[in-house]
Amino acid sequence: QVQLVESGGGFVQAGGSLRLSCVASGRTFDYYAMAWFRQAVGKERELVAGITWSGGSTFYGDFVKGRFTISRDNAKNTVFLQMTSLEPEDTAVYYCASPEDSFYSGAYQASHFAYWGQGTQVTVSA
Numbered sequence: 001q002v003q004l005v006e007s008g009g010g011f012v013q014a015g016g017s018l019r020l021s022c023v024a025s026g027r028t029f030d031y032y033a034m035a036w037f038r039q040a041v042g043k044e045r046e047l048v049a050g051i052t053w054s055g056g057s058t059f060y061g062d063f064v065k066g067r068f069t070i071s072r073d074n075a076k077n078t079v080f081l082q083m084t085s086l087e088p089e090d091t092a093v094y095y096c097a098s099p100e101d102s103f104y105s106g107a108y109q110a111s112h113f114a115y116w117g118q119g120t121q122v123t124v125s126a
Contacts (some may be wrong), residue, residue, distance in 0.1 A: 001026045002025070002027055002098065004024050004097070005055065005096075005118070006020060006022045006117040006119065007023075007025050008020040008021050008120060009022070009094060010123070012046075012100075012123070012125070013114055013124070013125050014124055014125065014126055015086065016085065016124070017084045017085075018086065018092055019080060019082050020083070020117065020120060021080055022034070022036075022080075022096030024096075027034055030074045031102035032079045032098050032099065032103075033050060033052050033103075033104040034050070034072060034079040034095070035050035035051070035096075035108055036057055036081045037110055037113075038092035038094045038122075039095070039118060040081045040091060040093075045095070046110075047059070047061050047110070048079045048081065049070035050070065051071070053104070055071070055074070058070050064087075066121060067086075068081060068083045069082045070083065080093065081094070082095065083122075087124060088124045090124050091122060091123050091124050092122060093120065094119065094120050094122050094124075096111070096117040097113035097116045098113060099113050100114035100115075
């Protein structure tokens, strides 16, 4: 049974930083792409960042503009999202996700991701 458990969310002032973590279990972590999505109240879920199974390629939503960095530690079955220069518009629930298929090389659309964490709230005050 695949499980994804996020941590690291919280309340921060605009311009601040947070580091999200997601620990995966239930299958061989090294074989699977990982991604962070977010969903704000009243908005659709959107891709924040994705990383290939090897960590060799990363992808970001257009709104990131160099502020966030996704990384993974395969030895610890963990994917991270380092967020800096946070803005009130970044307020959302952030979800860790992984696709069903190993060695995924798709477009990092939410519909392609079968496994999701419970989400962690990030709130950025002005």
